Each structure stands twice: as structure tokens, then as C-alpha cells.
Amino acid sequence: MTHEQAQDGEGELNDMDLRSEIKKYIIENFLYGEDDNTLGDDVSFLENGIIDSTGVLELVSFVQNTYAVKVADEELIPDNFDTLSKIEAFIMRKKENATYKHIDASQESAIVS
Numbered sequence: 001m002t003h004e005q006a007q008d009g010e011g012e013l014n015d016m017d018l019r020s021e022i023k024k025y026i027i028e029n030f031l032y033g034e035d036d037n038t039l040g041d042d043v044s045f046l047e048n049g050i051i052d053s054t055g056v057l058e059l060v061s062f063v064q065n066t067y068a069v070k071v072a073d074e075e076l077i078p079d080n081f082d083t084l085s086k087i088e089a090f091i092m093r094k095k096e097n098a099t100y101k102h103i104d105a106s107q108e109s110a111i112v113s
Helices: 015-030 053-067 084-112
Strands: none
């Protein structure tokens, strides 16, 4: 599944597809294709040895490249990247903030013009 497939008909990210896409990436890259159904939405990657610190960097790179979000150094914390649910929430926040910034910028240029 590609990022475009994780969007609904209006171009919005779909929560379930987004989570499924991230889960698929983790299974393929960190669990070597073995899905034993223990990778639930709130299962800690670090506590369960699914991903180590190097793996987190790979995961961050995947998120940045796939969803076109910028991850700042201070955002590299377990609260953002330690479970499927946390990654999904992080991406949705980043996308929402980017939308608001885009709207604000376009409104400013309309006012200035």
C-alpha cells in the first residue's frame, strides 16, 4: 500500500489505512515478514524489542519520506514513535499543523495582495 492509498477520496489520511501501512512496514523491515499478531496498536516497539534505536531512525526516515512530514530532533521521543497509535497520532498532528500553516500563509498573501 502506498501513501496515496492511505488517503480517502478527498485526499485526507485514513486512520486505519495509515496504521496498516506503518504496521506493514514494521513487519517487513523489523520482524522479517513474520506477523505473529502480537503487534497491536499500543504495543511498545522498544519495550518488546521490536525496534532498537537504529531502527527508530529507519522508521523516522520512512515516516518523513512516505508522509512528507519533517521530524525535528526534539520530536524523536517514544511519545511519538513507540507504538502504531503514537506514530499515527504524530503524523496526523503534523499534517494538521501543516494544513493550518498553509491556510494561514495563503490568507496572509490574500490580505497583503
